Every structure is written in C-alpha cells, then in structure tokens.
C-alpha cells in the first residue's frame with residue numbers, strides 16, 4: 001500500500017500509527033451509543049475510519065481512511081477502505097444512509113469543508129464522536145502535562161462550532177455526553193482516569209496523538225512527576241477515589257445531526 005508523503009491530518013499516522021489498533025480498540029458501551037445514533041441506517045460511511053473501531057457489523061459499511069498504515073491495521077473481514085480525505089469524498093450526493101466520524105474531526109485540515117461533505121453524502125444522520133476540549137481541561141492529567149492539554153484545546157473544534165456548522169442542511173442537531181467506563185477498552189487519554197499507571201506504558205503514549213505531538217521531553221517531564229506522585233501516594237491522596245469510580249462524565253461527546 002502506498003503511504004502518503006504528507007499526512008492528510010495534523011498527525012502523521014504513516015510514521016506513528018503502527019501500534020494504534022492494539023491500544024485503540026472499540027469499547028462496547030461507547031459502541032452501543034454510536035450504533036443507536038445511526039438509527040435505522042442500512043448503509044454507513046465511516047470517515048477517518050482508522051483500524052475500523054465502532055464500525056457496525058450488521059450493516060453495509062464503506063470506510064474512508066487516508067493513512068495506509070491505519071488501513072493496514074483493519075482486521076480481515078472489515079469493510080473496504082478508500083484512500084481519500086473528509087474534505088473531498090469520492091461519493092455522490094445523498095449516497096449513504098448515515099455517516100459516522102469517531103475521534104477524527106480534530107485532525108482534519110478543513111473541518112468546515114469536511115462537515116459540508118458529510119452533510120452532502122448522507123441522506124440521514126451525521127454522527128460525530130469527539131471530545132469537548134474545554135471539558136477536557138478538567139482531567140487530572142492536565143496537571144502533569146498542561147502543554148498537551150493546551151494543544152488539544154487549540155486543535156479540537158468546539159462543540160458549538162460543530163453544531164453550528166452541521167446545522168446548515170440538518171433539521172436538528174443534538175449533543176449527548178458519553179460517560180467513560182472505568183475499564184474502558186478504547187485507550188484514549190480519559191479512558192485511564194482511574195488507572196493512572198497506564199500512562200507510564202509507552203504504547204499508551206504512542207496511541208494518544210497529542211501526547212506524541214507535544215514532544216518526548218514534555219511527556220517525559222510530566223510523566224516523571226506522575227511516576228513520583230504515584231510512588232509517594234500524592235496522586236492517590238488527590239485522586240484515589242477514581243480508582244473505584246465505575247464511570248466518569250468527562251469530555252466525550254456524541255454530536256448527532258439529523259437530515
């Protein structure tokens with residue numbers, strides 16, 4: 001598979017995406033929310049599809065994924081994936097029943113153009129799983145790597161921006177908060193709210209693009225402090241209740257725009 005010389009988004013998955021699928025697996029509870037939002041759609045387009053997380057197996061699915069490294073991690077039997085970008089979809093108007101976007105819009109070069117494309121090709125809902133970067137600042141990890149969270153706030157479109165942009169051409173747009181379960185299978189940052197030792201594992205850092213983008217020195221400095229706080233008990237004194245909290249209402253959001 002030919003790799004892109006220049007990444008389609010703001011993170012180079014061709015170079016850094018190799019271990020993605022091992023850490024970023026679909027969580028069944030989050031998956032149920034995404035599938036419910038797809039409603040009765042029989043044909044689904046998954047854009048920024050990566051290794052195929054959250055793609056339904058009981059409907060016809062077509063994926064769009066610009067990184068060859070990510071396409072190569074799609075399991076045998078997964079839906080076919082086109083090498084294309086959100087901003088220029090090689091599909092006709094109203095050609096699918098629904099579009100799904102999971103943890104991808106923050107990486108696109110032109111979010112507004114991409115969302116217009118989603119609205120153009122979907123005759124039904126556009127379902128966006130994303131993070132509210134303002135709410136993300138409340139996550140305790142921000143105390144250790146504030147640079148990473150500043151970066152996230154700059155790169156994520158706000159929820160208001162998504163709803164306003166999707167409102168054009170949609171009959172209604174709703175936003176749901178999606179709680180993160182303690183044992184969340186999908187290894188995004190907030191998934192480890194009650195399992196802080198996970199951030200000391202290199203593969204977790206590698207699969208979280210902002211941690212990787214902030215640079216090794218920033219991550220190392222912050223995580224050295226976390227390691228010390230875990231050893232001294234300081235982390236547990238401040239946040240130890242999270243170790244047994246079954247779920248956390250964090251920054252994960254589902255934005256659903258109806259045709």
Ligand SMILES: C[S@@+](CC[C@H](N)C(=O)[O-])C[C@H]1O[C@@H](n2cnc3c(N)ncnc32)[C@H](O)[C@@H]1O
Pocket residue numbers: 008009010013024047048049050051052053054064065066067070084085086087101102103104107108109
């Ligand atoms: C964090 S991964 C999410 C993958 C998958 N949707 C998931 O939930 O695991 C973000 C994906 O967005 C893709 N991406 C980045 N820029 C894009 C663009 N302009 N158009 C489409 N996909 C893009 C990346 O290649 C990457 O696979």
